[in-house]
Amino acid sequence: xxxxxxxxxxxxxxxxxxxxxxxxxxxxxxxxxxxxxxxxxxxxxxxxxxxxxxxxxxxxxxxxxxxxxxxxxxxxxxxxxxxxxxxxxxxxxxxxxxxxxxxxxxxxxxxxxx
Amino acid sequence: xxxxxxxxxxxxxxxxxxxxxxxxxxxxxxxxxxxxxxxxxxxxxxxxxxxxxxxxxxxxxxxxxxxxxxxxxxxxxxxxxxxxxxxxxxxxxxxxxxxxxxxxxxxxxxxxxxxxxxxxxxxxxxxxxxxxxxxxxxxxxxxxxxxxxxxxxxxxxxxxxxxxxxxxxxxxxxxxxxxxxxxxxxxxxxxxxxxxxxxxxxxxxxxxxxxxxxxxxxxxxxxxxxxxxxxxxxxxxxxxxxxxxxxxxxxxxxxxxxxxxxxxxxxxxxxxxxxxxxxxxxxxxxxxxxxxxxxxxxxxxxxxxxxxxxxxxxxxx
Ligand SMILES: [Fe+2]
Ligand SMILES: [Fe+2]
Numbered sequence: 001x002x003x004x005x006x007x008x009x010x011x012x013x014x015x016x017x018x019x020x021x022x023x024x025x026x027x028x029x030x031x032x033x034x035x036x037x038x039x040x041x042x043x044x045x046x047x048x049x050x051x052x053x054x055x056x057x058x059x060x061x062x063x064x065x066x067x068x069x070x071x072x073x074x075x076x077x078x079x080x081x082x083x084x085x086x087x088x089x090x091x092x093x094x095x096x097x098x099x100x101x102x103x104x105x106x107x108x109x110x111x112x113x114x
Numbered sequence: 115x116x117x118x119x120x121x122x123x124x125x126x127x128x129x130x131x132x133x134x135x136x137x138x139x140x141x142x143x144x145x146x147x148x149x150x151x152x153x154x155x156x157x158x159x160x161x162x163x164x165x166x167x168x169x170x171x172x173x174x175x176x177x178x179x180x181x182x183x184x185x186x187x188x189x190x191x192x193x194x195x196x197x198x199x200x201x202x203x204x205x206x207x208x209x210x211x212x213x214x215x216x217x218x219x220x221x222x223x224x225x226x227x228x229x230x231x232x233x234x235x236x237x238x239x240x241x242x243x244x245x246x247x248x249x250x251x252x253x254x255x256x257x258x259x260x261x262x263x264x265x266x267x268x269x270x271x272x273x274x275x276x277x278x279x280x281x282x283x284x285x286x287x288x289x290x291x292x293x294x295x296x297x298x299x300x301x302x303x304x305x306x307x308x309x310x311x312x313x314x315x316x317x318x319x320x321x322x323x324x325x326x327x328x329x330x331x332x333x334x335x336x337x338x339x340x341x342x343x344x345x346x347x348x349x350x351x352x353x354x355x356x357x358x359x360x361x362x363x364x365x366x367x368x369x370x371x372x373x374x375x376x377x378x379x380x381x382x383x384x385x386x387x388x389x390x391x392x393x394x395x396x397x398x399x400x401x402x403x404x405x406x407x408x409x410x411x412x413x414x415x416x417x418x419x420x421x422x423x424x425x426x427x428x429x430x431x
Contacts, residue, residue: 024416027203044200044266047209049412050419061193064186065273081139 027076028054030061032068040072048073130331135261138204146330149323150260151205152221153332158198159216159223163397165191167231168240176234183280184237190273197266204262217402225383226313228391235288235295235302241281242355243303243310243348249274250344251314259331282351289356296356303352304360311375312383314341320380345373 025047031040043062048054054073063071098104107114122141129136136142165188172188175181199209215221226244231237252274255267288295315321315337327333335343345364352359363376385391 024412043269044197044262045203046196046200049415050422053415053419061196064189064193 025049028058028073029076029079030054030058031072031074032058032062033070034067035069040070043067045076046073051075130259133331134259135264136259137261145326146332147205149327149330149332150263151202151207153327154198154202154205154263154266155207155212155215156222156224158195158202158212159221160227161191161195161198162216163223163227163401164244165195166397166400167227167229167393168237170231171234171237174234175237180234180237180284187241187277187280190277194270194273197269198263201260201262201266213405217398217405219389219398222387224313225386225391226309228386228393228397229305229309230393232305233298233302235285235298236306238281238284238288238299239302239306241277241279242285242351243281243306244313245274245277245281246348246351247310247313247344249278250340250347254334254340257331257334263332282355285355285357299355300357303357307360308378308382309386311341311345311378312386314338314344316380316383317378342372345375349373 027045027047028051029045030043032043033040046054046057046061048057051073055071058071058073062068123143126136126140126142126146128134129140136146168184168188168191172181172184175184199212202212203209212221216223226247231240249271252267252271256264256271258264258267285299288299318324318336318338321337324333324336328336349359349364349366361376363374365374366372367374386394389395
């Protein structure tokens, strides 16, 4: 049996791996918490065969210099994003409610600690 | 072009002109996308191929300290390549495809990495001159109009200063050594100076894409501007080190408040770009061997992941 035959050998009951060389490793997006007290922030992406390897690769790729204390990896196809075409309607409610921002309120300068 | 497309293009131009950032899901002109893919892929390939000349000395580093430093540096370069491939993927290309294009010579990488590293002094000179030139090129790219590219560059630039400083320190150590060691440094400087000037690309008159790239705020300065900046920065460093830069025409021009320097051998540059440099064939052959030799590892990991996933799906009987 040649090597090539070997790689496509199929055991009954096991999923068949077809040996397709391209794009077999899914894309993961990587988020890092820089330090305690901060949110996880998106830092980039990588490819990995599974979640565990994605985490290991993320550690080596994005935190070689103590850039983080915690890492999330999320498969790219699991993320739902707002579309930029919808930008205005989607974010408009926030734009309307300027009173959510502290600068909305006029406070005299001589009032301390506000 | 439809009316909406005109509107989109106008919106894009406004964003870019007002120093706004373009993000992956935004509309962008096809030329902008293509230019970015070409430039970022070429940059990524350079980082990956750039591991070879230095990797050549990891096993022969003269001390454990130097070996650990060199290993960390080469690992950083791999990381730089991956940050950049990650950025290209936001533009809708697959990094596997880009690697295929590299090993099929359909995409380029920086010509500097086609020169050989003959002595350990070359490791110091690469850190000082080659990473030094990379820094001059890359710092303005941190403000590039394409968000993912700019962010990758910020990350890279933070790591580059370690690269340059370890190189300079290595050279200072050699310069404080024996006569033979000093000669080794000078020899390495003589061989790397001109190729490092070529890293900034063709002279402005021969760089037809520069204007468009600058209008799109992908690039911030012309090749010649950056080259001049690099020369002006490097001359005092060479003095501090006690080496001579191999250019008899190099001198301070009081009127221009900048250094004049000699003509670059553009024939040599074109030769190396076209594949006839001293190491082009070897670099690509190594890259191809690593890619093809690693195929079974990628396949095995994918097969393992598929089996684990399938088992997890089967409900317990
Ligand atoms: Fe780099
Ligand atoms: Fe570097």
